[in-house]
Amino acid sequence: MKILVLNCGSSSLKFKVFAAPDLRWLAGGTAERIGQPDSLLRMAWLDGAGEYPGAAPDHQAALRQVFRLLAQHGVVADPVQLSAVGHRVVHGGDRFRAPLLLDAANLAELRQLTPLAPLHHPANLRGIELAGALCPGVPQVAVFDTAFHHTLPPRAWRYALPEWTWRDYQVRRYGFHGTSVQYVCRRAAELMGRPLDQLNLIVLHLGNGASVTAVQGGHSVDTSMGMTPLEGLVMGTRTGDLDAAVPFYLMRHAGLDAAAAEHLLFFDSGLHGLCGSSDMRAVHARAEAGDADAQLALDVTGYRLKKYIGAYSAALGRVDAVIFTAGIGENDADMRRRACGGLERFGIWLDAGRNDATHSEARRISSDDSPVQVWVIPTDEELEIARITLELTTTA
Incomplete structure (x- = not known):
């Protein structure tokens, strides 16, 4: 069992592969400056690392190259053999308050949230679409930066604006970096005993x-x-x-x-x-x-x-x-x-x-x-x- 994690940005693609169920790191890297002549893919695996200039003319080519390298170094022989792909998604709006096992219906709902995060959301969706095409049949999971903060009480998330701004346009505090905060809190509890x-x-x-x-x-x-x-x-x-x-x-x-x-x-x-x-x-x-x-x-x-x-x-x-x-x-x-x-x-x-x-x-x-x-x-x-x-x- 192996899990691929993708964090797709407008000009970058970060990835890591973990063995399940113990979640041991197997490989990871970053494609940078995607679409530019000086694009660069960096990857490390258990017994080595490499740099691959010009390997990312677009996001699809970058992800294909990632899969080729994962196969070449014995990490993942075929993308369809992955157990699941987890995606970082910046904004879940008020609709998605927890991680989501993706299907066609809720992916369509996700697209409607683009106005809440126009700088990040299109790239996040692109990563989901590419993984779905290159890993057919593999479960895809969206993990939202905003989800951890849905426990905020109304006194913290509500702005002092008329009710219609929240009701009709979802204007409220959502918060971000939730996945990072959730991880760090769990580690803190372990370290503090x-x-x-x-x-x-x-x-x-x-x-x-x-x-x-x-x-x-x-x-x-x-x-x-x-x-x-x-x-x-x-x-x-x-x-x-x-x-x-x-x-x-x-x-x-x-x-x-x-x-x-x-x-x-x-x-x-x-x-x-x-x-x-x-x-x-x-x-x-x-x-x-x-x-x-x-x-x-x-x-x-x-x-x-x-x-x-x-x-x-x-x-x-x-x-x-x-x-x-x-x-x-x-x-x-x-x-x-x-x-x-x-x-x-x-x-x-x-x-x-x-x-x-x-x-x-x-x-x-x-x-x-x-x-x-x-x-x-x-x-x-x-x-x-x-x-x-x-x-x-x-x-x-």
Whole structure:
């Protein structure tokens, strides 16, 4: 039994193969810059790795090449021999509140959700369609980033807008990064040696996209991202929290139309808007060289993180652990220090040596006597998708 996990983006295709039922990693990789002359497919397997330039003129060619390589290296002899394919799907709307075993009817319903995530949804659907064509008869499972957050109470998901905006147009807080948060919470419970249903956790998923989630007893009760992945923390190119009147002001006085305003908020803001770079590593390097704009970008980002930790500490009432995950969360000691510094009265006591140590494994970075534990836990969304896919297809 082998499970393929696909994460299809507009110009990328990430994949991993796991053996079932123990979910051992067998192979994985990424096709990048799909459709461009410099497209590149990277793949690793148990006893090797390789790079294949020009192997991804389009998504279909990329996936076909993936299957050829999986067969060549003895991972999957034939795609139809797969037990299941699990797909990351960014948005399930209000209709899909749990992982879904796909069929023609619910796939048609999924297509109707494209307006809720126009940047991500078409690519996610493309991955599902390609896998269905290349793996006929193999069960396909959609795992939604939004599903974990459907436990939000109305006080957290409802915006202060008229009821018709929710009823007729589904305007509400959905939240994202749910698959990552779900995985990290389960790992935290294992590492802390306590049942997840007894823990209150604050999870900071910090990458180019970033969010923070308050988790009570294993259930999401508040999260920083909203109807779209724009709201909340400062991100690589996205604003995060913003006065909703700002776009209207710029449309009236700077001549922006709706498309230009949307592009500004999603692609020209965040770290990029503050200092001209969306790569946190480059921002740190410039700040260390004395660049005032880069220093400000770090200050704004760290301050926003700290505010959310404080707010979610109040929302939860009791916090057992703060968890950092994803690229920045796992590797940026300075940003973790900025997020936690000065929160000693909240019971958060960071250990400087542990925080600064370079390590790829899960580790505790708070002091031994810190009332609130602080952890760095690498995320593995693909493993979580594989686990969910296995569970759904073996019980269906």
